[in-house]
Amino acid sequence: MSFQVKKISTKPYDGQKPGTSGLRKRVKVFQQEHYTENFIQAIFDSIDAKDQTLVIGGDGRFFSPETVQTILRIGSANGVAKFIIGQNAILSTPAASNIIRKFKAYGGILLTASHNPGGPDNDFGIKYNVSNGGPAPENVTDKIFEKTKTISSYKVIDLPPLDLAKLGNFEFGPSKVEIIDSVKDYVELLEAIFDFKLIKSFLQANQAKFKVLFDGMHGVTGPYGRAIFVDKLGLPASSVQNATPLPDFGGGHPDPNLTYAHELVERVEADDIAFGAASDGDGDRNMIYGKGAFVTPSDSVAIIADWAEEAIPYFKNGVKGVARSMPTSKQIEYVAKKKGLSCYEVPTGWKFFGNLMDAGKLSICGEESFGTGSDHIREKDGVWAIVAWLNILAFANRDSPSQLVGIKELLQKHYEVYGRSFFSRYDYEExxxxGAQKLVDNINAHITQGSLKSTQHASKSTGQSFAVAETLNFDYTDPVDGSVSRNQGQIIRFEDGSRVVFRLSGTGSQGATVRMYVERYVAPSAGAVELGRDTAEGLKGLIEVALEISKLKEFLGREKPTVIT
Structure with a gap:
């Protein structure tokens, strides 16, 4: 195949700074002349990918096929030896991490904006993952950003588009291309982790009283869900819904929470389904929901950590350690303390977990933003978490108890042993x-001056009183490489152990997103009534106090959050 490397003149664009999970903007921003090419060339200028293998995949959102072709043209011109690409440019984020690790690739470029909406008027994203399969660390993303500010040209090989639907091996200029089945390797990975035989036996024995429903939300995980739940575990085809990946996610918001996964919630309640689960656009997030029982992500990772060594074959030799992102509730810490495990608190961003995993310090971790995972890969993994729950439930019911142990029963047992962290997140999007900066500046002023310490704040509706113990900005020193990440969230801690966290999110595509996290711990001794309260009821007083202290409504001009999770 004849080819010629061309050098195209360009000028920098402002604002191409990758966030916690790559560069995310509206599709129309990426469609500007040279915009996408600039960022891709900046990636290649920042890494040494010559003669290396790169993985390409994504969640199939609008503008993905064209961008894969752009990566091929620029990557080949920059000397990439081989590309491994998911069929039709589809490869979930966890599956891509697995492919990078399994085939010892140099890294990967993922086309995803995760849980953000897709389509021509919505979001697109480009993310670079390194050789461990995880998101690029800050020293790499900072280098990419610096390159975007000075770029004057990019290299390209001008060849016809490659047919991404055909499996097999091809040539693209000087580069080799292998288009792979997007699902096969990932399913094999999960089969090596979980006890599929036990899960299948449990599901078959309890077909009438333990129905299962998986919702792909028209994101990338639909084909993975069919392969696992229908083909491998023998569930009926009706157990999987919204399983066709669509460029606009069917017009929905592919974020698995109670607001956006309402179709799953409604069907679970209407059809008396014992186990419902949803995943997001790129497959790294999950929600667990059974009839009358919602599992918070904070509780989910704690329960997985509690049962892992006993129930899941992958952990039969023990759990090395556990971790949570700073805003996530401390529920997993109570499990770690009882089991004698190290528990790490890291900033938001999966790359921080990856360092601990690579150092052999961490097995199971999670984020309150519906991300849960383990050291089997270096990304959070929605389908992994869902199968983990099925494995645990199958194990809990292995002796065929007279009363089925379901989601609600598992939660109750957990609270009786460890207590309960009432937890909620308020998102104020776009x-x-x-206004967001004024909010941050106001809280920072309190932190600097210590003006809130020892002050008392009462809830008018509940009569509860909360005394401030301390205020701080969360800074993190990585115990592996010593790198420091500052200003990762503002924390107000109260004397009863409750806390409120404020954080500007880096996952939006425009405007600002402010997240407020509220946590109140109740010990096991409080009794079943208190432990079983509705989350909103358990947090009502603390939320009132948090809004009063922060003056959030005044600064943001919003009476209500966009989403409550």
């Missing part, structure tokens, strides 16, 4: 950047 608010004024100016």
């Amino acid at each position: 608010v004024s950047s100016e």
Whole structure:
């Protein structure tokens, strides 16, 4: 095949700074002349990918096929020896991490904006993962950003588009291309982790009283769900819904929470389904929901950590350690303390977990933003978490108890042993950047001056009183490489152990997103009534106090959050 490397002149664009999970903007921003090419060339200028293998995949959102071709043209011109690409440019984020690790690739470029909406008027994203299969660390993303600010040209090989639907091996200029089955390797990975035989036996024995429903939300995990739940575990085809990946996610918001996964919630309640689960656009998030029982992500990772060594074959030799992102509730810490495990608190961003995993310090971890995972890969993994729950439930019911142990029963047992962290997150999306900054500045002033310490704040509706113990900005020193990440969230801690966290999110595509996290711990001794309260009821007083202290409504001009999870 004849080819010629061309050098195309360009100029920098402002604002191409990757966030916690790559560069995310509206599709129309990426469609500007040279915009996408600039960022891709900046990636290649920042890494030494010559004569190396790169993985390409994504969640199939709008503008993905064209961008794969752009990566091929630029990557080949920059000397990439081989590309491994998911069929039709589809490869979930966890599956891509697995492929990078399994085939010892140099890294990967993932086309995803995760849980953000897709389509021509919505979001697109480009993310670079390194050789461990995880998101690029800050020293790499900072280098990419610096390159975007000075770029003057990019290299390209001008060849016809490659047919991404055909499996097999091809040539693209000087590069080799292998288009692989998007699902096969990932399913094999999960079969090596979980006891599929036990799960299948449990599901078959309890077909009438333990129905299962998986919702792919028209994201990338639909084909994975069919392969696992229908083909491998023998569930009926009706157990999987919204399983066709669509460029606009069917017009929905592919974020698995109670607000956006309402179709799953409604069907679970209407059809008396014992186990419902949803995943997001790129497959790294999950929600567990059974009839009358919602599992918070904080509780989910704690319960998986509690049962892992006993129930899941992958952990039969023990759990090395556990971790949570700073905003996530401390529920997993109570499990770690009882089991004598190290528990790490890291900033938001899966790359921080990856360092601990690579150092052999961490097995199971999670984020309150519906991300849960383990050291089997270096990304959070929605389908992994869902199968983990099925494995645990199958194990809990292995002796055929007279009363089925379901999601609600598992939660109750957990609270009786460890107590309960009432937890909720308020998202204020696409608010004024100016207002968001004023909110942050106000809290920072309190932190600097210590003006809130020892002050008392009462809830008018509940009569509860909360005394501030301390205020701080969360800074993190990585115990593996010593790198420091500052200003990762503002924390107000109260004397009863409750806390409120404020954080500007890096996952939006425009404006600002402010997240407020609220946590109140109740010990096992409080009794079944208190432990079983509705989350909103358990947190009502603390939320009132948090809004009063922060003056959030005043600064953001919003009476209510966009989403409550």
